[in-house]
Amino acid sequence: MRATAEANPNIALIKYWGKADAALNLPVTGSLSLTLDTAPTRTTVELDSAIADDELVLSGVAQTGRSLERVRRFLDLVRDESGSTVKSRVDSVNLIPTGAGLASSASAFAALAAAASAAYGLDLDDRALSRLARRGSGSASRSIFGGVVRWFPGDDASSFAEPVDSTGLDLAMVVAVIDAGEKSISSTEAMNRTTATSPFYPAWAESTTRQLDEMLRAIARADFTAVGELTESNSLRMHATMAGAWPPVRYQRAASIALIDAAAELRAAGVEAYATMDAGPNVKFLCRPVDADRVEAHLAATDPSARFLSARAGEGVRLVDEAATA
């Protein structure tokens, strides 16, 4: 059997930062994201009884080491459920491969979950697929769904994502890709250090739970301004929590701050744009689709060396091909 699936990245408006259970990828808090309509990952899983162990090819390059091990462990979960012992070849590409800054473990494990579960003959509903994707990468649970998506904390059974009705809200995202210079620490290490050493972590968890509730209310009344202000505040609080770690974790570079300031300038000029950052220097701006060009133009004037990607709300994971093979 062979199956191919595509999944899009998602950007959290209310962030996931900190695991309650590292093995199961259970989050400390709920989170909420927007699935984008760009930069999908396309992944094919093909069972092959002739190979001794799973193989992984990323963008045409055969993988070894940690990324291969991570995929093998994930496929073991699928095999456990299907009863199969057959190994697979996994071939994965990012359809916008040119370093758009959105290549993410979220789209990767959402696509892998869909392709692998289909190839191994599991008949999973979206909720089960979200739980499975979560085991690969926490935020992948959200890329199963399109548009605005909420991921619940809980136990292995209850921690899944589901779509949130955002009728009346038309959301766009302008992604500013910054030339970061030196490499920062990995998001997993940053997350672990933050939860272990930041004096702000407990307050972060409480605050995020509160802001998620406020965000859901703001979405329900289609209050774009409140959605944006909560997005920017939650991101600043996450990075503040990291700055409190020992040693400090700082993903906000000078260029990031200049762009966050540029969003404030846009708002002062009547154009609503709200900045959010993840475990890297890039900055994503939530705005209305009608404002996206003006937002990008002002950001580009602020940082002529940045590259930009403009996105709208995108769809969830989809199976694009499924076939019995020889």
Add this chain to the structure above:
Amino acid sequence: MRATAEANPNIALIKYWGKADAALNLPVTGSLSLTLDTAPTRTTVELDSAIADDELVLSGVAQTGRSLERVRRFLDLVRDESGSTVKSRVDSVNLIPTGAGLASSASAFAALAAAASAAYGLDLDDRALSRLARRGSGSASRSIFGGVVRWFPGDDASSFAEPVDSTGLDLAMVVAVIDAGEKSISSTEAMNRTTATSPFYPAWAESTTRQLDEMLRAIARADFTAVGELTESNSLRMHATMAGAWPPVRYQRAASIALIDAAAELRAAGVEAYATMDAGPNVKFLCRPVDADRVEAHLAATDPSARFLSARAGEGVRLVDEAATA
């Protein structure tokens, strides 16, 4: 009577951020600072029974409004203690007036406390002078003393500063003055908003109390690296606490972050420099005197538009003139 006093600015290594009592300027936590040997404020207080109310001249310009009211309220405290009702002329200048970024209410109220108490005939010891200066501006309590200074929280009687023995530690500070662009919010408003709205504030207060204890131990063993790391961490945590406020308070500009990153580069190259920021975009770097030129050179290469001021540990407040007048 007429008296003239000089006082130097101080830079907190463990920050004062948040009042337990706004009227008495009692801090939530203890703090610790280095008094600098530069940018002193020189203030003359001259009693004049012929004037109807206190007058204030700052750098040659007669003041009205809030700064005058603040000085009048301060002189009322001195008169309450002295039994006098005579009004005064206050003349104050910063001896390095060219926007060095260090003009501070700390040096201003330390100099005013010393000059006014002498002019009104109060015989205050340093501790009483520190308590008095505190009423004008919290951090002024620290500029009464030279070198490394600790300010205690407590009640009106017990909240004063005192010098800390820093034998074996030779400290320098390179101040980077950044062209900030737009004016940020005042430190008082920022402090109030932070204590009222940041979910991180309680953890900030606990963390600062802990870091002050660690700092005192690091100073006692003359451990420059630990002093520097605590300095940088405490500053990052203060600004993190502000970023958590609603609306967020952000004093870290892009240029500030670039300079903080430059300090990390210096450390990676074996030169110890640690960044600290207060309620503004400028960045101060704690380093060894022998490294100050190299620190300044690297910072200047990072931000050619910044101006620099290099300082060592300076002395406390001093009376430079006292005379009976006609």
